[in-house]
Amino acid sequence: MEPGHKPLVDDDGIGAGYSYPRTPSMNVLLVLLGVIEALGVAAIAMVCYWTAHYRGGFAWDGTGQEFNWHPVFMVVGMVFLYGNGIIIYRFLPRLAKKKLKLAHAIIHKAAFVFSVLGLVAVFAFHNATGLPNVYSLHSWLGIGTVVLFNAQWVLGMSTYLLPFASRWIRTLFMPYHRFFGLVIFAMSIATCLMGLTEKLLFTINDTYSSFAPEGILVNCLGLTLVLFGGFVGYIATREDWKRQPLPEEQPINMSIE
Amino acid sequence: MEPGHKPLVDDDGIGAGYSYPRTPSMNVLLVLLGVIEALGVAAIAMVCYWTAHYRGGFAWDGTGQEFNWHPVFMVVGMVFLYGNGIIIYRFLPRLAKKKLKLAHAIIHKAAFVFSVLGLVAVFAFHNATGLPNVYSLHSWLGIGTVVLFNAQWVLGMSTYLLPFASRWIRTLFMPYHRFFGLVIFAMSIATCLMGLTEKLLFTINDTYSSFAPEGILVNCLGLTLVLFGGFVGYIATREDWKRQPLPEEQPINMSIE
Numbered sequence: 239m240e241p242g243h244k245p246l247v248d249d250d251g252i253g254a255g256y257s258y259p260r261t262p263s264m265n266v267l268l269v270l271l272g273v274i275e276a277l278g279v280a281a282i283a284m285v286c287y288w289t290a291h292y293r294g295g296f297a298w299d300g301t302g303q304e305f306n307w308h309p310v311f312m313v314v315g316m317v318f319l320y321g322n323g324i325i326i327y328r329f330l331p332r333l334a335k336k337k338l339k340l341a342h343a344i345i346h347k348a349a350f351v352f353s354v355l356g357l358v359a360v361f362a363f364h365n366a367t368g369l370p371n372v373y374s375l376h377s378w379l380g381i382g383t384v385v386l387f388n389a390q391w392v393l394g395m396s397t398y399l400l401p402f403a404s405r406w407i408r409t410l411f412m413p414y415h416r417f418f419g420l421v422i423f424a425m426s427i428a429t430c431l432m433g434l435t436e437k438l439l440f441t442i443n444d445t446y447s448s449f450a451p452e453g454i455l456v457n458c459l460g461l462t463l464v465l466f467g468g469f470v471g472y473i474a475t476r477e478d479w480k481r482q483p484l485p486e487e488q489p490i491n492m493s494i495e
Numbered sequence: 496m497e498p499g500h501k502p503l504v505d506d507d508g509i510g511a512g513y514s515y516p517r518t519p520s521m522n523v524l525l526v527l528l529g530v531i532e533a534l535g536v537a538a539i540a541m542v543c544y545w546t547a548h549y550r551g552g553f554a555w556d557g558t559g560q561e562f563n564w565h566p567v568f569m570v571v572g573m574v575f576l577y578g579n580g581i582i583i584y585r586f587l588p589r590l591a592k593k594k595l596k597l598a599h600a601i602i603h604k605a606a607f608v609f610s611v612l613g614l615v616a617v618f619a620f621h622n623a624t625g626l627p628n629v630y631s632l633h634s635w636l637g638i639g640t641v642v643l644f645n646a647q648w649v650l651g652m653s654t655y656l657l658p659f660a661s662r663w664i665r666t667l668f669m670p671y672h673r674f675f676g677l678v679i680f681a682m683s684i685a686t687c688l689m690g691l692t693e694k695l696l697f698t699i700n701d702t703y704s705s706f707a708p709e710g711i712l713v714n715c716l717g718l719t720l721v722l723f724g725g726f727v728g729y730i731a732t733r734e735d736w737k738r739q740p741l742p743e744e745q746p747i748n749m750s751i752e
Contacts, residue, residue: 370704375692375717382718417732421725428685428721432692435632439696447627460632461639464685468678475674 267479270469271329277466278318284459285313292452293441298359300366307359309433315352316383316426317463319345321470324419327481328473335487343399346391353384376432383425390418420471427467434460524736527726528586534723535575541716542570549709550698555616557623564616566690572609573640573683574720576602578727581676584738585730592744600656603648610641633689640682647675677728684724688717 289306290296296310297303322329323345327338364371372381397403397411434456438446446453473479546563547553553567554560580602584595621628629638654660654668691713695703703710730736 370706373704373706373710375688375695375714378714378718379688379721413733417729421728424681424685425721428681428688431632431636431685431689435689435692436696438632439693447630449627449630453630457632457635461635464636464682471678472674476670 261478263478267328267473270473271325274321274325274466274469274473277462277469278321281313281459281462281466282310282318284455284462285309288452288455288459292455298362300362302363304359304366305363308356308363309430309437311352311356311359312380312426312430312433313459313463315349315356316387317430317466319349319352320387320423320426321466323349324423324470325473328479331481332484334484335481338481339398343391343395346387346394350384350388350391353387357381357384374432374436376429376436379425379432380429383422383429386418386422387426390415390422416474420474423470424467427463430463431460518735520735524585524730527730528582531578531582531723531726531730534719534726535578538570538716538719538723539567539575541712541719542566545709545712545716549712555619557619559620561616561623562620565613565620566687566694568609568613568616569637569683569687569690570716570720572606572613573644574687574723576606576609577644577680577683578723580606581680581727582730585736588738589741591741592738595738596655600648600652603644603651607641607645607648610644614638614641631689631693633686633693636682636689637686640679640686643675643679644683647672647679673731677731680727681724684720687720691717 289310293306294303296306298307323342326342326345330338330341333341361371363369372378393411394415397408397415403411438453438456442450442452546567550563551560553563555564580599583599583602587595587598590598618628620626629635650668651672654665654672660668695710695713699707699709
């Protein structure tokens with residue numbers, strides 16, 4: 239094999255066979271990254287405005303004001319941070335792989351912390367007000383999503399961040415890591431949509447059907463979450479936008495030619 | 496180029512570069528196809544049992560019995576048929592490409608017919624009983640999903656079934672066709688989950704939180720839809736399960752070597 243044709247495979251077995259693209263499509267990527275951040279910030283602004291303006295604001299006292307942290311933390315953690323953690327490799331392709339992997343893990347750990355705080359908020363509210371826990375489809379899918387998300391994090395860290403897994407294992411596991419990362423992300427957004435639906439029917443059932451502004455706001459929040467998720471999924475799966483290994487990350491070719 | 500090394504690319508530019516796998520992973524594929532059909536049939540059985548046993552059965556008279564067709568038609572069309580249409584290429588890899596494409600289009604057209612009937616059922620029910628239309632996040636996302644699904648169908652048929660598009664166009668468009676097919680499928684399932692949540696809160700809000708059997712049944716239906724969608728997504732995206740062109744589907748190599 240000629241040295242010039244050695245495959246561009248790094249330690250995790252990804253980024254094989256492509257030279258780093260310098261095409262107009264990279265401009266599209268940059269625009270889409272901007273669109274994603276705008277959508278994410280808009281979603282956080284909407285969920286904060288909704289809970290602060292229409293639902294009575296925030297507290298940590300077992301009332302509905304404590305519940306209000308639940309949608310805010312879930313949108314921040316399980317949508318905004320989760321999505322950004324997925325595409326961090328597209329934002330900073332020139333950063334060293336090890337730093338990117340660490341950032342990927344830290345952002346997702348932060349997302350997990352938000353999700354746990356979000357669960358604490360809703361359980362505390364239910365327990366303080368005598369409401370039952372974990373009976374709805376929203377809660378079943380939501381808890382399943384958080385559990386799977388954490389399992390994915392632990393498996394990912396064990397495989398790619400700690401030094402124990404062989405390159406063979408890393409390469410073998412990567413398609414599953416990618417696939418489940420996106421599926422759990424989709425589950426997370428679907429759970430949010432169910433949660434928004436639930437909360438609207440619990441609170442403004444009488445006026446929702448006459449297009450109350452609160453209902454329209456939350457509907458728009460839901461569509462924004464879907465758009466955010468769709469763009470993250472597109473950027474994460476488009477082959478020619480995959481991060482390419484830096485020159486110093488190429489495995490050394492030890493074969494005698 | 497030696498004839499033995501010509502790339503395996505068919506007219507639509509897919510299935511490039513792989514020899515048809517004869518590995519244990521093909522047995523995994525067959526098992527998963529069986530699991531998918533079992534999940535799909537279970538979902539249809541659950542939605543039928545729910546609406547027939549708990550919600551009063553079926554009619555076409557503007558009452559809640561007409562509404563009951565809505566969840567049944569949507570699960571049959573926008574989940575079961577939609578999912579099976581996506582993976583038809585994995586079921587029958589030895590069938591001629593043209594027949595598979597026709598089957599893919601026909602199954603998805605049938606899914607669209609079911610979705611329209613499902614929309615007719617809910618609009619007729621709302622109009623007959625004086626309920627407003629199209630105010631909920633479920634309805635917004637649902638109608639958006641059906642519109643996008645139909646647009647995807649028309650674009651797919653124009654590009655791949657009619658003889659006008661060049662091979663260059665077909666190859667260029669294929670990643671988008673795949674990506675949007677799966678995203679709209681995920682939107683469809685998320686819309687179903689919101690619809691189940693809505694209907695439970697409209698009908699059994701008092702007993703849902705005390706784990707009424709109807710609520711547990713519908714929760715299980717929701718999880719079954721998620722599992723069905725997850726398996727379809729996995730099968731559709733796994734690279735080594737992609738259908739390979741049959742020998743007679745190879746483009747003829749006209750180059751002089």
